Amino acid sequence: MMIKKLSIIASITLGLLAATAISMPANSAEIESLRGSSELDQDSKAPELKKYAKDGEPIARDYVQQPPLIPHKIKGYKVNLKSNKCLSCHSWKNYREAGATKISQTHFEDRDENVLANISARRYFCTQCHVPQVNAQPLVENQFEPITAISGE
Numbered sequence: 001m002m003i004k005k006l007s008i009i010a011s012i013t014l015g016l017l018a019a020t021a022i023s024m025p026a027n028s029a030e031i032e033s034l035r036g037s038s039e040l041d042q043d044s045k046a047p048e049l050k051k052y053a054k055d056g057e058p059i060a061r062d063y064v065q066q067p068p069l070i071p072h073k074i075k076g077y078k079v080n081l082k083s084n085k086c087l088s089c090h091s092w093k094n095y096r097e098a099g100a101t102k103i104s105q106t107h108f109e110d111r112d113e114n115v116l117a118n119i120s121a122r123r124y125f126c127t128q129c130h131v132p133q134v135n136a137q138p139l140v141e142n143q144f145e146p147i148t149a150i151s152g153e
Ligand code: HEC
Pocket: 056, 057, 058, 059, 067, 068, 069, 070, 071, 072, 074, 077, 085, 086, 087, 088, 089, 090, 098, 099, 100, 101, 126, 127, 130
């Protein structure tokens, strides 16, 4: 009885092993990420520095929930525990003087939908969602078009 059970378990295990072997690629070097591959013990080449777009007008949004793209350079703008350079222009206190868009009301909400008196911690690191722009070729083809309710076309 015991031996029979054991041999069933053994054959199931063997079957599983065989299935994994088949689903694994023959050679993992065939998989290459978009930034290319480099050997584990070698440093990869630093990508070329991109030229960020000059300061300009706000960029049209492609969908309603999109974090607006940053239409200006952000070089040297620090966001850390002590200070947040973005808020020095975009906070409700400073936006008028800076001529900047004030942060959205949604940025005061915590994850339980409590509305706070100041920016919520989950919105503090602006560049998690908002990104400056470079004139770069897309890495993969993309045919996304905004709906006419947004593009007006
Ligand atoms: C020196 C002031 C200043 C600083 C610092 C600054 N911005 Fe701006 N930002 C502006 C101004 C001015 C505009 C353009 C407003 C306009 O033309 O309507 C703008 C526009 C934007 C917009 C576009 C808003 C929209 O409605 O499309 C985003 C997003 C943005 N900034 C994010 C950031 C982030 C993130 C940082 C920090 C990394 C930052 N900004 C730092 C002044 C500033």
